[in-house]
Each structure stands twice: as C-alpha cells, then as structure tokens.
Amino acid sequence: MFSNDVYVQELYKILLGNNVHWQNREAWVYSKGVHTRYPFQGALYGLPPNVIKECIVGAIEARHGTSKKSEFQSFPADCIKDRATSELSDCCADGAVPVTGKTPRHEEPVPPQNKSENFEEFIYRMWGAGIAKHFAIPYNKKLWTVSLTEMETSWLGGRVPLPDLEEIIDGALQPVGKPMGPNARFGYPLRGGFQAMMSGFIPHIKGSIELNADVTRILPDEHLIMLGDGRCFRYENLISTMPLPELIRVMDDEAPQQIKDAAAALRRVSVRCVNLGVGRENITNKHWIYYPEDTIFHRIFVQGNASPGCNPPGGFGLTCEISYSPAKPLPCDGQELIDRCVEDCIKVGMLKRNDKIVTANLVDMPYAYVVYDHARARSVETIKNWLLQRDIILSGRYSEWEYYNSDHAFLAGKKAAFLVEQRNSQPLTYMVNTDN
Ligand SMILES: Cc1cc2nc3c(=O)[nH]c(=O)nc-3n(C[C@H](O)[C@H](O)[C@H](O)COP(=O)(O)OP(=O)(O)OC[C@H]3O[C@@H](n4cnc5c(N)ncnc54)[C@H](O)[C@@H]3O)c2cc1C
Secondary structure, three states: OOOOOHHHHHHHHHHHOOOEEEEEOOEEEEEOOEEEEOOHHHOOOOOOHHHHHHHHHHHHHHHHOOOOOOOOOOOOHHHHHHHHHOOOOOHHHOOOOOOOOOOOOOOOOOOOOOOOOOHHHHHHHHHHHHHHHHHHHHHHHHHHOOOHHHEOOHHHOOOOOOOOHHHHHHHHHOOOOOOOOHHHEEEEEOOOOOHHHHHOOHHHOOOOEEOOOOEEEEEOOOOEEEEOOOOEEEOOOEEEOOOHHHHHHOOHHHOOHHHHHHHHOOOEEEEEEEEEEEOOOOOOOOOEEEOOOOOOOOEEEOHHHOOOOOOOOOOEEEEEEEEEEOOEOOOOOHHHHHHHHHHHHHHOOOOOOOOOEEEEEEEEEEEEEEOOEOOHHHHHHHHHHHHHOOOEEEOOOOOOOOOOOHHHHHHHHHHHHHHHHHOOOOOOOEEOOOOO
C-alpha cells in the first residue's frame, strides 16, 4: 500500500494500527540477462552498451530532436492527487509507465489534449525509440495483451516528464542506489495479508453486513436487489462495486440495448496468479520484478518479502502474474502453467533447478486491468449516467472502470458515500462478499 493522500494515510492507521510494516521498495526489471533497478530508464547501468546507447540517443532525440516541441497529456482524475502533489508514482506498481521517482525537472504545462494520440505513439514521443524498444513497448504489450495503438493515454496520470537526461546518463554510468524518500516506501500488513486492511473496517461499520451475498439480479426501476440465496432487498440508493459489465448483466432485460452494447464494448485484461511456495529461505531481497521479455509472466510479486510475517521458517513465497485476454489466451493451465512458471523462474535466476516447490496454486482474477481503448470513456459515461438516473452509484476500480490503485478505491468509496448523503439518502445496507 502506498498513498500520497493524507486521508488515506490516516485510514491506514485506523484500519491497521500496529499491524503494518513499512519498508523501502526494491523494484527491478529483468532484461538482457541482468537485473536493473526500476524505473528502467533511470538505471541502465549493467545493460549491454548498444542497448544503453540506443536508450540515451532515443531519449536525447525525444527531448531535443528535430521533431515538433513535445506535448503533454492531461491527467486522469484518479492519479491527479498522487502526481500533482510533488512526486510521481506508478499506479499499482504495474510498470506500465516508466516514471521517475523524483519530481520531474523537465515538465511543461499541459497543452490542449491531443485525443488522437495512441499509447504506442505516446511512448515513442515521450521516452524515445531506445527505451520504447527495450522496455516500454514489450512490457506494455505483455501486460495489456492488446496492440498499444488500440489504447489511448488519458489513464497515464500526472505530468509525464520528458526524460531527465542527467538522470539517465548518471544511471547508465554507475549503479543506482536504493530509492529513498516517502514515495519509495510501501506498506503491507504484518499479519493477515492485505485482507487485514479490509477486516479493519468491520468494527467501524454501523449497519448489517451480509456475507456470502452474491447479487444475482437487480431491477433498477423497482429499486430491488436479489441475492443468490433468493433474498431480496429494496434500496433507496445503491453503491455498486461489482465489475460494470456484471452489473449490467444482472439487470438482464431491464437495461436497454444501448446500455448493454456499451457494457459489451468494455475490454479488460485478466490475470492468472501462480503462487509458489519454495523450500528455501532468502531467495531474493527484491519486492517485485518486471519481465519485458519472453517469460510467461510479466511480473513477479515477491509476496514473501512484503512483510516479515509473510514467509514461514524455511520457506519463501512468490507470485507470478500472467495477463491474458481474448486477444492473448493463456497458453496452458493448471499444473502445466505452474510448471512453466517454475521453469521460467529458473531461467531468470529466481529459482534454482534443485529448489523444492513445497506448494503451488492458481488464483484467477477475471477482472484485473481495465483496457483504456478509444471507446472506453464514452461507454462508461453512457452507462454511468443511465445508472445514476436510477439511483445506482458506481464506486471502485472495476465499477467505475478506472485504473485505480487500492488507495483510489478507498477514496472512491468516500466519494460515493458523500454523493449518497447529498442525495438525501436513507440508511444504507452494506454488502460484503467474502468469497473473493
Ligand atoms: C495484479 C494486481 C495487483 C495489484 N496490486 C496492487 C498494489 O500493490 N497496491 C494497490 O494499492 N493496488 C493494487 N491493485 C489494485 C487493487 O487491487 C484495486 O485497486 C482494488 O482492489 C480495487 O478495489 P475495489 O473495491 O474497487 O474492487 P474489488 O477489490 O474488486 O472489490 C469489489 C467487491 O465487490 C464484490 N462483488 C463483486 N461482484 C459482486 C456480486 N455480484 N455480489 C456481491 N458482491 C460482489 C467483491 O466480492 C468485492 O468485495 C492490484 C490489482 C491487480 C489486478
């Protein structure tokens, strides 16, 4: 967890108390057979000389090239807070945007938005051909599974800095030190995993919580909500955290064709997590690693290092994240997928051939990333307005169909609660599903 927002920082304290561990992040990239620190362009040292040269020349051309003066994108709402305050952060540490950890020195005012620019063009224009070729394009293609020309750039957030040439050259000539400062820190519950933070809400909720309550049908005009077990509730205002396409699906014929079409147009990336429990201690001191090349996973989250309570004695836990979608189906599944991850972990030096895999499992995230294609904004707006007219308020990453980090999701909940209050609501019924 990480947030620049003071309200969220206070929330962390209320929800977790002392059950939290803060530490400086160790975020790395593995490419060309070496580990380099993230962000890629700020720590080229150790890469082959021709790669470094291409990255530096490309960055110089992007900054000072003969092409037009660089333009800048506007900010998406969810990232403004983080990025406008002082320092830049990478939403969800997904590595999609190779930002610097520092306040950019070469930042310019936001010009009128160039709506026609796609993500691929944006990458070449902002970071130049070398960084594009060796990290930004292959990594983002792997993560997003679709052609980057099909994506727009409003989600990128914050003022995207032009490459800081001094930083790039410094980082190419000598090893880069551990990142420092508040933005280099992240927290994780000492005990109980990330769920501990959600459980922290329970004593503060004034109202009943229905557990294992799958919403299976909604009648928006009647203001009725039905659960899988047949129970039915009437609402005044409904705050939904369900994935937006699912919300429209459970309305069935109650939603007009235009709304169903807009929901059907929403594209997403799913993630299959392969969790590995390895019979060896201290496998690595890194926290997460981005893999732009040919491993099946695009990122490994080193779950075992998230807090001192995460690894059992003698063991170590890793999560390999594999994105997939209709555009890029999973190449295999089950034990075959686990074996493939283990093999690739050996290939990149994370595991040794003789390491014992004590346990392994798969966790599917059917909704993991919202694809910002060129139709997204209009579709979301259409659905959102139609729902609001029926007292349904969207709140959260998959509900608002936004690239939210968990701190943004907290703020989305706060915003939704205020909106209901403004609409002079009746008491709310809070619904929590513990299956997921
Ligand atoms: C791979 C990955 C890694 C991430 N890493 C980080 C990270 O390191 N840090 C970070 O801050 N964020 C991270 N995120 C983002 C973070 O997970 C989300 O921003 C956050 O979970 C969004 O919260 P939410 O409440 O909007 O949605 P969710 O967490 O999806 O919550 C939605 C809720 O709605 C309920 N629900 C859904 N459908 C129904 C239904 N039909 N009936 C009843 N209930 C229903 C679900 O059970 C769930 O409780 C990551 C995301 C991914 C995909």
